[in-house]
Amino acid sequence: MRDWVSEWKQEGRIFVWRYAEPNRSWRGWHFTADQAGCRSIRNLLDRMRGGEPCYRTLNLAPITDAILSVPNYGHKTDGKFTKLRIAFEPDAADLRLSPIGETLEMTVGNARLRLLSAAFSDVENGIGDFGVSPSDSRKADPWMFWWIRTLTPPDNGKDRQI
Template identity: 35%
Template sequence: MQSANAWKQSGRISIWRYTENERSYPGWHLNADRVGCQSLLTLLDALTADGTGSRSIAITAPTKAELGVPNNMRGQAAWVAPEKLRLTLSPVAEQWSFPPNLDPAAIEVGSTWLQALREGIAGIPEGRGDYAIGKGSLRLWFWWGGRA
């Protein structure tokens, strides 16, 4: 098992949040290609093995096709995406924090949330999605497909 410090990102990973119609789509939204999903899972495993820590992830803005999957306002809802995401494994088991900041975006999760996060990421390339984990407006939605 590699350490989180040795992890190298691969694949395409998109994260965004809507600035319109947030009531229907609160929080953050994640889509990634198969390689990107595997890369995120490898990072989660490495952070878990290390016991704590964080890493920055390069984010690619969502494509029109990706935005068409949730179809917020027929794909026309305004959105913002960070250039980087800081993923931190917290020593506090119940920790879940994913505020709306963009510079960089930052998610901090404790062990209680890891399995749900892993399942959500693993489900993306299998066509599973349209659900969120997390709390209130700090949710993380998972979306499948949309590659074009």
């Protein structure tokens, strides 16, 4: 039988961060990705859906001032994460994200997989500034998703969304 998850290859750039000293509104994890990154992570989640427990490790792009200018919180980030290990556990009810050194370990199950995939679909289409609840607990900090901004060439000096 073909192992679709093992055949998956990452494309694009994915960014994940949290703030060092967040106020109540800025707690939790923040995500964005370029269009190729959004499609790529959604493709991986689709391959995982309904299957056996598995995982893949993705490269995370460094957080830049252009990335942080979208939420415009103005505070420093906490930690430098270079890898995101997505573990699919079919029966996992909640989304979990834990830092281990420079790696983030994300657990996702069938219960919230479509919600996570839909969030990346919205980001791919330029939608941002929304949260996804990682669990049914009202006390859980939402995962925030942001549209991406990159700088255009210096000839016009304006920002554009991609």
